[in-house]
Amino acid sequence: MTTPPWRAAGGTAVQRPSFHPVAVRKSLGKVNNTNSYTAAQPSPPARRTQFPDALKAYVARTFEDCPSENKAEVEVSLKKIITDAFENETVWTIDWATHPLPAAARRKSTTSDKMDISSGDDASPTTNTPTKGDFNTVSKGNKRKLSSRIASDKNEFAVTRPDKKYKKTNASDYSYEGPDAFKKLDKRYKRHQTKNVFSHYNAMQSALDSPAFAPIVGRATNLEKRYLRLTSAPDPDTVRPLPVLEKTLELLKSKWKAENNYSYICDQFKSLRQDLTVQHIKNDFTINVYEIHARIALEKADLGEYNQCQSQLANLYSEKIPGGHPHEFKAYRILYLLHTCNRSNMNDILATLTPAEKEDRAILHALAVRSAVAGGNFHRFFKLYLDAPNMGGYLMDSFIDRERLAALAAICKSYRPDVPFRHITEELGFENDAECEAFIVKHNAGNFIKTKESAKEDGTNKIVLETAKALPTIEAAKSAAFKKVDIKGQI
Amino acid sequence: MESIIRAWRTAHAEENGKLLASTISLTNTDLEEFAYSTNSARVAEDIFRSLEYENNSARPKITNKTGLEAWAEVYVAYWKVAQALERHDDVEWGQVFVNMKDLTQAVIRGFQNGLWEVWQLEILYTACKYLRYVAIRTDEAKRANGEDTWKSLEDAARIINRAFNVCLNDRAELAQSRKWGTYYIINLLFKTYFKLNAITLSKNILKALVANTTEMPDLLDFRTSDVVTFKYYCGVIAFLDEDYVKAEEHLDTAYQLCHKDAQKNKELILTYLIPTKLLTRRQLPSATLLKPYPLLESLFLPLAKCIKSGDLRGYDENLARGEDWFVKKRIFLTLERGRDITLRNLFRKVYLAAGDSKTRIPVDHFKAAVSWKSGVELETEEVECYLANMIYKGYIKGYISREKGMVVLSGSNAFPGTGV
Numbered sequence: 030m031t032t033p034p035w036r037a038a039g040g041t042a043v044q045r046p047s048f049h050p051v052a053v054r055k056s057l058g059k060v061n062n063t064n065s066y067t068a069a070q071p072s073p074p075a076r077r078t079q080f081p082d083a084l085k086a087y088v089a090r091t092f093e094d095c096p097s098e099n100k101a102e103v104e105v106s107l108k109k110i111i112t113d114a115f116e117n118e119t120v121w122t123i124d125w126a127t128h129p130l131p132a133a134a135r136r137k138s139t140t141s142d143k144m145d146i147s148s149g150d151d152a153s154p155t156t157n158t159p160t161k162g163d164f165n166t167v168s169k170g171n172k173r174k175l176s177s178r179i180a181s182d183k184n185e186f187a188v189t190r191p192d193k194k195y196k197k198t199n200a201s202d203y204s205y206e207g208p209d210a211f212k213k214l215d216k217r218y219k220r221h222q223t224k225n226v227f228s229h230y231n232a233m234q235s236a237l238d239s240p241a242f243a244p245i246v247g248r249a250t251n252l253e254k255r256y257l258r259l260t261s262a263p264d265p266d267t268v269r270p271l272p273v274l275e276k277t278l279e280l281l282k283s284k285w286k287a288e289n290n291y292s293y294i295c296d297q298f299k300s301l302r303q304d305l306t307v308q309h310i311k312n313d314f315t316i317n318v319y320e321i322h323a324r325i326a327l328e329k330a331d332l333g334e335y336n337q338c339q340s341q342l343a344n345l346y347s348e349k350i351p352g353g354h355p356h357e358f359k360a361y362r363i364l365y366l367l368h369t370c371n372r373s374n375m376n377d378i379l380a381t382l383t384p385a386e387k388e389d390r391a392i393l394h395a396l397a398v399r400s401a402v403a404g405g406n407f408h409r410f411f412k413l414y415l416d417a418p419n420m421g422g423y424l425m426d427s428f429i430d431r432e433r434l435a436a437l438a439a440i441c442k443s444y445r446p447d448v449p450f451r452h453i454t455e456e457l458g459f460e461n462d463a464e465c466e467a468f469i470v471k472h473n474a475g476n477f478i479k480t481k482e483s484a485k486e487d488g489t490n491k492i493v494l495e496t497a498k499a500l501p502t503i504e505a506a507k508s509a510a511f512k513k514v515d516i517k518g519q520i
Numbered sequence: 521m522e523s524i525i526r527a528w529r530t531a532h533a534e535e536n537g538k539l540l541a542s543t544i545s546l547t548n549t550d551l552e553e554f555a556y557s558t559n560s561a562r563v564a565e566d567i568f569r570s571l572e573y574e575n576n577s578a579r580p581k582i583t584n585k586t587g588l589e590a591w592a593e594v595y596v597a598y599w600k601v602a603q604a605l606e607r608h609d610d611v612e613w614g615q616v617f618v619n620m621k622d623l624t625q626a627v628i629r630g631f632q633n634g635l636w637e638v639w640q641l642e643i644l645y646t647a648c649k650y651l652r653y654v655a656i657r658t659d660e661a662k663r664a665n666g667e668d669t670w671k672s673l674e675d676a677a678r679i680i681n682r683a684f685n686v687c688l689n690d691r692a693e694l695a696q697s698r699k700w701g702t703y704y705i706i707n708l709l710f711k712t713y714f715k716l717n718a719i720t721l722s723k724n725i726l727k728a729l730v731a732n733t734t735e736m737p738d739l740l741d742f743r744t745s746d747v748v749t750f751k752y753y754c755g756v757i758a759f760l761d762e763d764y765v766k767a768e769e770h771l772d773t774a775y776q777l778c779h780k781d782a783q784k785n786k787e788l789i790l791t792y793l794i795p796t797k798l799l800t801r802r803q804l805p806s807a808t809l810l811k812p813y814p815l816l817e818s819l820f821l822p823l824a825k826c827i828k829s830g831d832l833r834g835y836d837e838n839l840a841r842g843e844d845w846f847v848k849k850r851i852f853l854t855l856e857r858g859r860d861i862t863l864r865n866l867f868r869k870v871y872l873a874a875g876d877s878k879t880r881i882p883v884d885h886f887k888a889a890v891s892w893k894s895g896v897e898l899e900t901e902e903v904e905c906y907l908a909n910m911i912y913k914g915y916i917k918g919y920i921s922r923e924k925g926m927v928v929l930s931g932s933n934a935f936p937g938t939g940v
Contacts (some may be wrong), residue, residue: 089615090560092608204542204549206646211653213547218611218657347668372853373760377717380847403856405913408905436905443911445919445928452922456901 083125084111091130099133106131244309246270252277256299263307271310277301278318291329298322302341313352316345320353327361327423336365357419360391364424367402370511375399391418398425407436411458433457433468434507441500447493450478462492472506474499521557523550524595525570537642544598544623544643546605546650554599555606563599568592590630597623601654613658617672620654623647624679631686631698641701644687648680648708656715670716677712677721684709684725688732699736702729703746710753722757748777752789759792760850767796787813794820795854802861802937804828819845827858830866832894835859863906864915866893868935879929883907883920886927900925 091107092100110131114120205213247268254269269277278301285294302322305315323338339362346355359378366375386392394417401410410432414425436457440448450462459465469475477499481491524543531540542548558566571588600619605611624647630636631644655676662669684705690698706725713721729736739747755770771793778786790805790813797803804824810817819842826834839846839855846852870889874881887903907927910916917930934940 085618086560089604204545205547206538206542206545210545210547214653218605220657220660372762373719373850376847376850376853379843379852400856403853404859405909406902406905408899408902439905439908439912443908443920444922446921448922456905 081121081125084114084120084123087125087128087130102133103131106133245307247273247304247308249273252280253297254300254304256296256303259303259307268307269304270308271314274301274304274310274318275314278314278321282321285325291325291331294325295322295331295334298325311345311348311350313350316342316350316353319345320358323358323361324420327420330423330427332365332368332427335361339365356386356389357391359386360389360395360419360421361424363392363395363399364421367399368424368428391421394418394421402432405435405439407432407439408456410436411456414458429458430468431507431510434472434503434510437469438500438503438507441494441496441503444496446497447479447481447495450492450494453494469494472503474502474506477502521554521566521570521599524548524554525567525573528571528591528595535639537639540640541642541646544594544627545646546601546653551602552606555602558599560600560603564592564596567595567599571595586633587635590626590633590635593626594623594630597626613654613661614672617654617658617675620651621675621679624651624683628679628683628686638692638696638698638700641687641698641704644683644701645704645708648683648705651676651679652708652712673712673716677709677716677718680705680709680712681725684728688728691735694735694737700742702736703739703742703750707746707749707753710749714753714756719757719760722753726754726757744777744779748774748779748782748785751777752785755789755796756792759796759854762854764796764799767792768800771796783812787816790816791849792851795851795858798827798858798861799854815845823855823858827862828865830862830869830893832859832862832866832890835862836894860910860913860915863890864910864935864938866890867907867910867916868938868940871929871934871940879918879931879934881927881929883925883927 088107088111091103111120114123245263245265245268247263247270248265249267249269250273251269252273254267277297281294281297281301284290298318298321301318305311305318319338319342323335323342326332326335326338339358342353342355342358343362346353346358359382363375363378366378382392387396394413398410398413398417398421401407401413414422414429417425437453440453440456450465453459453469454462454465457465457468459468466475466478469478474494477495479493479495481493527539528543530536531543548554568588571591597619601616601623604616604619627644627647631640636643652673655672658672659670662672684702687698687701687705692698706729709725710722713719713725739750742750751770751774755767755774758764758767758770771789775786775789775793778789790809794805794816797805804827805816805820807817807821810821819838822838823835823842825831826838835858839852839859843852846855866889867886870885871878871881874885883900883904886907887898887900890903890906891897904920904922907916907920911918911920914936917934917936918928920927
């Protein structure tokens with residue numbers, strides 16, 4: 030490989046026009062010298078991965094007149110130039126506007142040589158100046174203008190829509206703006222080209238792949254770490270690398286089994302997740318961590334934490350990282366959306382279900398729950414509640430009371446004069462009468478439970494709920510329950 | 521370059537907004553010639569000179585230095601767009617988009633700095649329109665390379681949003697106000713937000729609009745095409761908010777004003793108007809209405825027939841058959857509520873079959889009907905659950921007596937709104 034052109038020092042500085050406003054560099058490529066310039070730059074990079082706009086323009090210029098047979102070669106030298114600039118930290122100090130282009134990017138013809146070295150010379154042989162003949166068109170237009178002016182001046186209302194003045198236009202001579210304009214463009218610049226041609230963006234991106242931009246790798250070796258929200262760049266000394274994190278997970282799993290201390294576990298998992306994030310670790314281990322944390326959070330009804338894990342998992346699954354249980358968590362997601370009554374997200378999730386997903390048992394269950402809720406079919410809903418796969422039951426717990434109130438309201442409205450207590454216990458998925466009674470008492474309808482003497486001869490008394498009397502109380506409890514859907518950490 | 525600058529000059533002489541807009545259009549027939557007419561080292565100078573040429577002192581606003589500079593900025597950016605589109609074997613959309621952003625921003629600045637007048641608004645429309653197009657292509661190209669992104673379109677939305685504010689917040693007198701551009705830009709924003717699935721952002725636009733209504737010309741004074749599109753989106757937004765009464769109002773207006781030959785647009789409106797009317801008025805589309813729209817006809821008509829005849833199974837099947845499209849259009853969850861009406865119609869038939877003025881009907885009769893029509897043997901409890909819901913929602917007037925296993929229907933108007 031040849032030396033990148035800008036390394037051939039001195040030369041560029043001489044060629045640069047004296048009036049150029051950018052501060053003059055005395056030397057190039059020396060790290061110790063560049064520091065002072067970096068400080069002087071008006072906009073030092075916020076992140077290291079940013080490109081100066083001038084560099085982007087430079088890259089664009091490189092390819093502008095580059096003969097296509099040279100493109101590969103140009104790309105290589107361009108990549109070198111950019112990588113060097115980043116490594117020497119001169120990328121923000123180089124004056125890209127006057128920086129010489131890679132040799133191969135220049136056309137052999139004399140005119141383009143002139144162009145590449147840029148600016149300075151005033152002569153512009155290629156400028157198209159309008160010829161005298163052109164004015165004919167203008168004057169022709171002027172006539173039109175006069176007549177339409179007169180017409181518009183006569184407008185009675187000042188508030189007429191301004192564009193009403195022009196019914197006819199000759200714009201179509203120049204461009205086509207009809208409803209198919211985009212289709213024409215699609216055709217002209219072929220749509221669906223998947224071929225990844227080399228481009229200056231590729232050149233820049235591949236420059237980024239150099240080790241200088243790799244994410245940090247931690248050096249900490251302690252298994253446990255308290256969670257602390259980061260307010261500055263992570264310090265590798267306090268970040269645990271992947272092998273340590275793997276041991277951490279094992280430790281946490283056994284601790285959870287032994288101690289069942291949720292606040293400790295949650296804290297530890299959060300710091301574990303943070304260490305994964307700052308090191309850009311995205312693999313099956315990451316998925317495993319999020320899944321375990323999500324399940325623990327579910328078990329402890331910590332929906333906020335659960336939802337954070339859930340949305341991260343959705344990203345990880347969509348990146349096609351192998352491993353994990355995407356179906357199980359998709360089913361949770363559906364149930365969670367039922368909890369939050371989020372219809373538009375529900376629609377989105379329905380829209381993206383794949384045929385394979387529609388055959389998964391957990392997802393089928395969640396979908397059945399959804400349609401039971403939508404159709405007000407509480408009979409099926411509570412049956413599904415008792416039969417939820419995985420940890421779906423924990424999620425359904427979060428909105429089961431609400432649905433019970435809705436069902437009870439319908440029952441109170443429709444049954445007369447009363448309804449057997451046992452019927453409620455069964456229909457609303459309670460395990461026993463006592464649980465059902467506690468529920469009704471909790472919602473202030475305990476007074477309406479009555480013992481009724483059986484009309485039959487067997488002498489047994491029946492416990493019933495007086496539906497008409499209970500209705501207002503239950504109705505109020507129901508609307509209160511639907512009002513406060515706590516959307517914790519909702520994405 | 522010549523022809524574009526010439527058109528620019530003619531447009532100013534004629535105050536012809538459409539012609540002016542065509543000078544920055546991507547479908548401009550001279551785009552290629554323009555792209556090759558200069559190079560990046562001297563494009564700024566070339567353009568400035570050819571704009572300056574033949575100074576027209578009658579229009580100081582464009583011929584003084586600031587005026588010319590503003591236009592030069594626009595055409596330099598436009599040249600960069602043209603260059604990126606025309607001078608490469610394979611278009612690098614990321615680059616086109618960067619340049620297109622510069623172009624749009626240059627146009628917005630022209631208006632913002634008060635240099636340009638209301639007849640020139642067309643150029644703003646064109647810039648925003650193609651900005652959106654290029655953004656979509658850019659994201660698409662990236663997605664084809666495996667990167668899941670909508671970044672460019674999000675970026676475009678932010679810029680179009682600035683164009684919206686530039687229009688909305690103009691304080692000039694109405695005849696000369698950029699407010700006339702508001703609805704075109706809003707519609708473009710709606711389109712973009714819908715594509716981005718960021719419908720809440722559309723609501724912010726509506727809020728900003730409401731805050732400004734007093735100085736705004738009446739909606740119906742705007743171009744009818746803009747009104748129809750605007751009403752359509754308002755209707756869909758209300759629809760998604762489950763405010764079906766409002767949705768019906770907006771969509772009705774859109775449908776009435778829609779050009780009779782704008783088949784595609786009418787189809788879009790009906791897509792939402794039909795489910796809306798199903799809920800608000802329990803109204804079903806007729807065969808005549810659906811005739812011109814084969815897609816709607818194939819999906820809605822069988823559904824409507826099943827609802828009418830209380831055919832639960834057919835209803836479920838037809839809903840499942842159209843599910844993909846319904847979900848895509850976000851009407852599935854609304855259409856699903858049509859099942860209640862199907863059920864109501866079936867129960868009504870049971871009532872009618874029982875004979876005149878019979879108000880006590882065994883739950884078993886309903887059970888038999890539902891089991892027959894849905895093709896699934898149901899438990900009594902489940903049928904009771906259906907009945908309870910019907911009564912709760914007001915589809916049926918009456919009550920269930922669990923003890924006797926009977927449904928006792930109201931003596932008059934047992935099925936409100938159905939003449940029974």
